[in-house]
Amino acid sequence: MRVSSTECLGNALNYSAFKPYLRMDIEQRPVAEKHFLNTTVHKISWSGLTVAIKDRRTGQTRNILDNVEGLVNSGDCCAVMGPSGCGKTTLLNALARRPINATVDGRVCINSTQLPDAAFRHVTSFVEDHDTFIGSLTVRETLQFASKLAGITHESQARIDTLLKSFGLVDQASALVEKGISKGQKRRLAVAERLVTGPKILFLDEPTSGLDSVPVFTLSATYATLQSATISSLSLLLLSAGKTQYFGARSAVIDYCEGIGVTIPQRVNPADFLLELVNIDFSQDITAASQRIADLQSLWQASNNAQLLCESILATDRSSEGLSIQADDKPGIGGQLMTLLQRSFLKAYRDIMAYTFRLVMYMGLAILMGTLWLQLDRNQDSIQLLINALLVSCGFMAFMAVTYVPAFIEDH
Ligand SMILES: Nc1ncnc2c1ncn2[C@@H]1O[C@H](COP(=O)(O)OP(=O)(O)OP(=O)(O)O)[C@@H](O)[C@H]1O
Ligand SMILES: [Mg+2]
Structure with missing residues (x-):
C-alpha cells in the first residue's frame, strides 16, 4: 500500500x-x-x-x-x-x-x-x-x-x-x-x-x-x-x-x-x-x-x-477488522548511542583532513592556555587573572562547540 x-x-x-x-x-x-x-x-x-x-x-x-x-x-x-x-x-x-x-x-x-x-x-x-x-x-x-x-x-x-x-x-x-x-x-x-x-x-x-x-x-x-x-x-x-x-x-x-x-x-x-x-x-x-x-x-x-x-x-x-503487530525489539538508548558514535567515527574518518585540522587547533589552544596558566603566580594577586583565563577558555570552548550544530542537525 x-x-x-x-x-x-x-x-x-x-x-x-x-x-x-x-x-x-x-x-x-x-x-x-x-x-x-x-x-x-x-x-x-x-x-x-x-x-x-x-x-x-x-x-x-x-x-x-x-x-x-x-x-x-x-x-x-x-x-x-x-x-x-x-x-x-x-x-x-x-x-x-x-x-x-x-x-x-x-x-x-x-x-x-x-x-x-x-x-x-x-x-x-x-x-x-x-x-x-x-x-x-x-x-x-x-x-x-x-x-x-x-x-x-x-x-x-x-x-x-x-x-x-x-x-x-x-x-x-x-x-x-x-x-x-x-x-x-x-x-x-x-x-x-x-x-x-x-x-x-x-x-x-x-x-x-x-x-x-x-x-x-x-x-x-x-x-x-x-x-x-x-x-x-x-x-x-x-x-x-x-x-x-x-x-x-x-x-x-x-x-x-x-x-x-x-x-x-x-x-x-x-x-x-x-x-x-x-x-x-x-x-x-x-x-x-x-x-x-x-x-x-x-x-x-x-x-x-x-x-x-x-x-x-x-x-x-x-467493520471490526483489527491489526496484530509483532514489534521488533527497539535498541535501547545505549545501543542507539553506540550506533551513532560508530557513525560519527566513520564520518570523521572519511573527513580526516577537517578533523585533523580541528584536533591540531584544539591542541594548540590547550598548549596556549596551559602556558598562560603556568605563567600565573599562585597568590592572591593572580586570582583575577586566573578567573579571566578560565572564562576565556570556557567561552572559547563553548564557541567552538557551536560549530558542531550543523553536524548535529545533519545527524538528527
Ligand atoms: N505550520 C504552518 N504554519 C503556517 N502555515 C502553514 C504551516 N504549514 C503549512 N502552512 C501553509 O499551508 C499551506 C499548505 O502547505 P503545504 O506545504 O502542505 O503545501 P503543498 O501542497 O505541499 O505545496 P508544495 O507543492 O509547494 O510542496 C500553505 O499555504 C502553507 O503556507
Ligand atoms: Mg509539499
Missing part, C-alpha cells in the same frame, strides 16, 4: 506504458523477502481530516486542510495532486502523524482501528521531500545504519541486499552518497532506506521531484514487487486550497469531469488540465477563480463519488 504525493499523477496517467511490467507474473519477479510482505494491513482510511493554524497576522484560525477524506486499499497507490501550497505535504504529515505546528482533527484508521502512535509508526514510514543523508557514508552503510538504528538484527544483510537489488543500486553500493550517486539514485536510496523496516504503508512526499516518469513509476512498481503484490489500482486525490476536488480511481476522473460539465480537451495531458483547473494562484481574476474552485468543491460534495466514498469509509470504520 502506498500513499504518495504530487508529481505522481502525471506519471500515473501515463502508466499504460508500464502495464506489461504490472502484469508480470509474481514468480518471474525478483524474489521478495518475507520482511516486505504485507499480510496485515488491508486499508487505510481518513475522514474529517482538518488541519488548522493560527494566522500570525490576524490571529484568526485558518484551515489549511478542510474535511478531507479518502480510502486506500492494500496494493493501491494513491497520488495526491494539486497546485503548490494546496496542502499536499500537510495532508501527508497529518496522515503519517508527524509533528506539525497546527491543530489536527479527524480520524485516520488502519484497517478499522485508530492505532496508538507506536503501533502506527511500526507499520508506516515517511519519505521526506528532501534528502537527509550523511554524504560521507556509502550507499550500503546508509542502509546498514538505518537498519541498526531501527533495531533490526535478524537477517538485516538479506534485507539490505534485496533493497539494493530491487532499487538498482548494487553497483553503487560502495559509492559515497555525496559524490558517487546521481540525484535519481539518491531518491531511490531515500525510499530504500525507509523500506528497511518493512513498513506496510509508505508516505512519499515529492518522491521523484526532478526525475522522469520511468523512475517515478519504477519506484512504485519496485515497492509493489517487494510486497509480492501488483499495483491493483491507482487512485487520485485532487486538492485545491486544502479541500477535496476529486477522490477516486485515476481511470474514472475523466468521466467524473464530464459528469460535472468539465470537458478535458483532446491532446491535452489530463493531469496538466486538472492542475490548471484547480489553480487560482496565477489567475487574472482572483474572485472569479475562487468562485470556480468553490463551485467545483460543491459539485464534488454533491456527487455520487463523494457519497460512495463516504459510505465505503463508514463501512470500513464499522
Whole structure:
C-alpha cells in the first residue's frame, strides 16, 4: 500500500506504458523477502481530516486542510495532486502523524482501528521531500545504519541486499552518497532506506521531484514487487486550497469531469488540465477563480463519488477488522548511542583532513592556555587573572562547540 504525493499523477496517467511490467507474473519477479510482505494491513482510511493554524497576522484560525477524506486499499497507490501550497505535504504529515505546528482533527484508521502512535509508526514510514543523508557514508552503510538504528538484527544483510537489488543500486553500493550517486539514485536510496523496516504503508512526499516518469513509476512498481503484490489500482486525490476536488480511481476522473460539465480537451495531458483547473494562484481574476474552485468543491460534495466514498469509509470504520503487530525489539538508548558514535567515527574518518585540522587547533589552544596558566603566580594577586583565563577558555570552548550544530542537525 502506498500513499504518495504530487508529481505522481502525471506519471500515473501515463502508466499504460508500464502495464506489461504490472502484469508480470509474481514468480518471474525478483524474489521478495518475507520482511516486505504485507499480510496485515488491508486499508487505510481518513475522514474529517482538518488541519488548522493560527494566522500570525490576524490571529484568526485558518484551515489549511478542510474535511478531507479518502480510502486506500492494500496494493493501491494513491497520488495526491494539486497546485503548490494546496496542502499536499500537510495532508501527508497529518496522515503519517508527524509533528506539525497546527491543530489536527479527524480520524485516520488502519484497517478499522485508530492505532496508538507506536503501533502506527511500526507499520508506516515517511519519505521526506528532501534528502537527509550523511554524504560521507556509502550507499550500503546508509542502509546498514538505518537498519541498526531501527533495531533490526535478524537477517538485516538479506534485507539490505534485496533493497539494493530491487532499487538498482548494487553497483553503487560502495559509492559515497555525496559524490558517487546521481540525484535519481539518491531518491531511490531515500525510499530504500525507509523500506528497511518493512513498513506496510509508505508516505512519499515529492518522491521523484526532478526525475522522469520511468523512475517515478519504477519506484512504485519496485515497492509493489517487494510486497509480492501488483499495483491493483491507482487512485487520485485532487486538492485545491486544502479541500477535496476529486477522490477516486485515476481511470474514472475523466468521466467524473464530464459528469460535472468539465470537458478535458483532446491532446491535452489530463493531469496538466486538472492542475490548471484547480489553480487560482496565477489567475487574472482572483474572485472569479475562487468562485470556480468553490463551485467545483460543491459539485464534488454533491456527487455520487463523494457519497460512495463516504459510505465505503463508514463501512470500513464499522467493520471490526483489527491489526496484530509483532514489534521488533527497539535498541535501547545505549545501543542507539553506540550506533551513532560508530557513525560519527566513520564520518570523521572519511573527513580526516577537517578533523585533523580541528584536533591540531584544539591542541594548540590547550598548549596556549596551559602556558598562560603556568605563567600565573599562585597568590592572591593572580586570582583575577586566573578567573579571566578560565572564562576565556570556557567561552572559547563553548564557541567552538557551536560549530558542531550543523553536524548535529545533519545527524538528527
Ligand atoms: N505550520 C504552518 N504554519 C503556517 N502555515 C502553514 C504551516 N504549514 C503549512 N502552512 C501553509 O499551508 C499551506 C499548505 O502547505 P503545504 O506545504 O502542505 O503545501 P503543498 O501542497 O505541499 O505545496 P508544495 O507543492 O509547494 O510542496 C500553505 O499555504 C502553507 O503556507
Ligand atoms: Mg509539499
